[in-house]
Amino acid sequence: MKKIINQPENYVNEMLEGLYIAHPDLITYTNDDLRCLVTANKKEGKVGIATGGGSGHLPLFLGYVGKGMLDGCSVGDVFQSPSAEQMLAVTKAIDSGAGVLYIYGNYNGDIFNFDMAAEMADFEEDIPVESVVAGEDVASAGPTKEGEKNTRRGVAGIFFVYKCAGGAADAMLNLAEVKRVAEKAADNVRTMGVALTPCIVPRVGKPGFNIEEDEMEIGMGIHGETGIRRGKIEPADQIVDEMLEKIINDIPYVSGNEVAVLVNGLGATPLDEQYIVTRRINQYLKDKGIKVYRYYVGEYATSLEMAGFSISLLKLDEELKGYLDAPAQTPFFVQL
Template sequence: MKKIINDPNQVVQDMIEGMIAAYPNELKQISGTTAITRSEAPVQGKVGLVSGGGSGHEPAHAGYVGKGMLDAAVLGEVFTSPTPDQIYEAIKAVDGGNGVFLIIKNYTGDVLNFEMAMELAEADGIQVDKVIVNDDVAVEDSSFTIGRRGIAGTVLVHKIVGAKAEHGATLEEVKTVAEKAAGNIRSIGMALTPCTVPAAGKPSFQLAEDEMEIGIGIHGEAGIERKPITTADEIASELTEKILADMNLNNNEEVAIMVNGLGATPEMELYIINKKVNQLLTEKGIQIYKTFVGEYMTALEMTGCSVTLLKLDDELKELLNAKSEAPAFRN
């Protein structure tokens, strides 16, 4: 295993300190926790937004903490849910008196721990609500979930919900738009190579030199099919068709596209995937409103990508375009 780290058991804390050093005027760490908040948190009168999950998916989730997006991100150990007490501290830290909203990816540990923290906060008199993002169309149940997994589409939920909260929406209004966004997002990923959790010291799964896996999860969970590597166009076509088969998209409807790298995929290859995705949608009469290409939710050094489609209406377009000052999503 080759990693640019110090102690495998200290990678999360070392990363947090490095992030704070990079953005000292924008981010701060809640003392005694692995949670990061906006430097001005709590923002009085604004619904506070909290997300998070296991580390190893950078820039998710701490990279999306900033004006126009999240108020706090809670970082677990690598590929491990943060604990309820850490999430609870983040909720308290961003409560500006108008309630706190949680954006949770659908993994069993995340859901249980965030909901437990929610109960602790409610016992303190803090209004808390949530949305659970389950955008992965690959598999219905996995080793980490009951139901569909939450993957890169969660970033677009952060963006949309963050803009809604920044505009002064109530907790109920934030929940409404969160559910609309999450209900209109579909994603699927693929991988060419595995990744290595630092504390484990060996790859979490194996793929032969000539193999790829379609529908793989962001922790290396099994996908739909392991098969020989094929061309970028064929990969893009398979991913896009599986998403479209699960979406109700009509001619002339508008979408946002996200082509997301999983940690070790060159941008060149992501743009090649994007070219084919754009071509396929255009051929079907689907209007492409906005495209995002880059690394938004990774899996350490896994080689691969995911494709996300978000079906848009006027409200979602406005919120997607709204200003964001988060380090990993400047808009």
């Protein structure tokens, strides 16, 4: 296991200690628990936005707490949900009378605990809580049918939901309105990923799966969930085309649409490759008449040291553009 760590059981807490040391102007913690991370700049009267999830995905989830985005994050062990108690502690700390919106990824452990935390917040603390669940990985399930639950995994596209909801909350919209904006972003984002290598959970000490030296897996999830196809590594342009075809046929995106694009490295893939991917996305979307309003390229949601990347598209309207463009400052994301 090629990792620069101490005892695997201290991995998450030592990482958090480092985070608080490096970013004291932006983040702190509540409840005497390093894993209950909250903004150091609480804005009175604003709807609080909380997220949470397992560790191992930095900058996701906690890295987007700061100004103009999220207000708190409960932090789980690697690839494990935090507890409902931790979520509640964060909720209490970030509420300033306007209520709290939960935005989190579509995973059973997180859903169960966030639902419980929302109930406790409401009944025990009288804090109104609403929830938006992000699930936009087109490789993980088919489109959601009318009246049915979304069973898609939440992956890097949650960044767009955070950004738009964060912008709306910062503009002092009320809880119902911030939720509406978050839902609109969640409904209009689609993601697909490809993995070249597995990653190693520190406590486990060995890869979660094997993949041959010349193979890739299209559609793999950020915890190593099985994708839709395994095959020989192909040229970058061909991989991008396959992923984008799946994505743009899903919402669908049509000629004349405007989108924001997120090219996300999964951990070990150099930025160079992410920009080679960006180049092809631009060609592909231009050919389809889809206009790119803004690009984001880099590591936004990783899977430890996994090699690979994902592409997320957010279909925009004027309202989402405004919130996407709003300034934000967090340990991992700064936009002027």
